Amino acid sequence: MKAKSFYGYMQQKGDIFSTSFNWDIEFLCKAPKLVKIAQIGTFHTFGYPTLVKPSEAEVLLQIPDDLQKEACAYEFCTRGETVDLNLSSDGKFHDCYVNLYKLADSEQESNE
16 A cells, blocks of 8 residues: 655643644655545534534544554544434534544665
């Protein structure tokens, strides 16, 4: 699998439970070569259907334990849809997914 180059960003203010990770971010550095290891579905509550703004914790808590140990980075993506899961008072959630990445093991993996 071919490794990709990414640019790293970090959340500058707030905490991982109450601040959306995609608000008020700052460029940190170019990330090392990464290889995609999995894609998982995630669901996120919302106050307004077109505003997707989960906290860092809301994303991280949905990554299975075995993948948390292997992954060092993630890419958050939205499918642009809401689903009714009947899990909350309004029952609606944003339907999203997360691509998980690990560091490329070798130059060979980076160039495939």
